[in-house]
Amino acid sequence: GHAPAPIERSAIDLPYGAATEGKGGQACLYRPRRPGFAAMAYALPASLWPGIIVAMTDSALDRPVAVFDAGIGSYAIVDLIHRRLPRQDIVYLADRASFPYGGKDGTALLATMQRTIAFLDGYAPSAIVIASNAPSIMVLDALEGSTSVPLLGVRPPLAEALATSHTGSVGIMGVRSLVASGLLDRFIRGIARDPSRVAAIDASDMVDLVETGRFLFAPDETQQAVDAFAAKLMTTHPAIDVLTLSSTHLPWLRAFFERALPAVTFLDPAEQVVESIGAGTAGSGRILGLVTETPAFPVAVFRQMLAAIGADIPLERVTIEDAYAAAGHPAAIQ
Secondary structure, eight states, X not given: OOOOOEEEEEEOOOOTTOEEEOGGGOEEEEOOSSTTSEEEEEEEOGGGHHHHHHHHHHTOOSSOEEEEESSGGGHHHHHHHHHHSTTOOEEEEEEGGGOOGGGSOHHHHHHHHHHHHHHHGGGOOXXXXXXXXXXXXXXXXXXXXXXXXXXXXXXXXXXXXXXXXSSSOEEEEEOXXXXXXXXXXXXXXXXXSSGGGEEEEEOHHHHHHHHTTHHHHOHHHHHHHHHHHHHHHHHHOTTOOEEEEOSTTGGGGHHHHHHHOTTSEEXXXXXXXXXXXXXXXXXXXXXXXXXXXXXXXXXXXXXXXXHHTTOOOOEEEBOOOOTTTTTTOOOOBO
């Protein structure tokens, strides 16, 4: 009836579900988060050891694809991967403690990405997907060499938008830091023959509608906010007929946008991300959910949001330590 007490152990590298005998005939079960760093051990009666080892082994992930961003936005990509590659194991991290990525400058965003990638490397992934446009545009190149597995990003489907447009005027909707970034300007100039026909649109307020859960729990209020945003957008850019949903949060508002702007085509880059994964790795098709929290973004609300979108996955609350400043101390399961 009592939870097992955690026991700190020295730096070891044991596979998920491995165990070793502890003092007094108890079994110490190890569940390392980062191979090579310290593990957390739990002292349990030896009589419980075999069954728990079996349960842990059965739930092990086989070279999962790790997908993360600063909240619920990236779950749409997780769901698409799961539908396209049903045997692919997936680690889904919603780092709500770092929300919003779009509020960080390049230096802070790079540090956040490095810390998160180091954490996810502990799950032995086959690939890591940065499911957020802002870091994919702003710092993805600087992250080269930060992991030994393929590191994939999400970028605005601008070429597709320009090819789809009848007016030649399109918009990229994203978070504030992405829109203000000189790197987005460079990205646009590298694709568009006439960059002046591509508008960078700050949709940070729309992203907030998703991460706070208002789009699920207050749909009428959400529609009013989207209608007002759309009206202002078209007043400023009346010729636009294609918009890219260039925050992974924004596809959750697609139905709201389409009601507000029925003559506009909306493009979601998630398809390109899944295509870049290829055939994936055959596992059990398990999805492990991980989430960080702050007082403003509690885990309880996140669980409600997942339930509201029909996402029935195991969810662990975690804290992400800096793998460089706190080497030897794994992220703690709370």
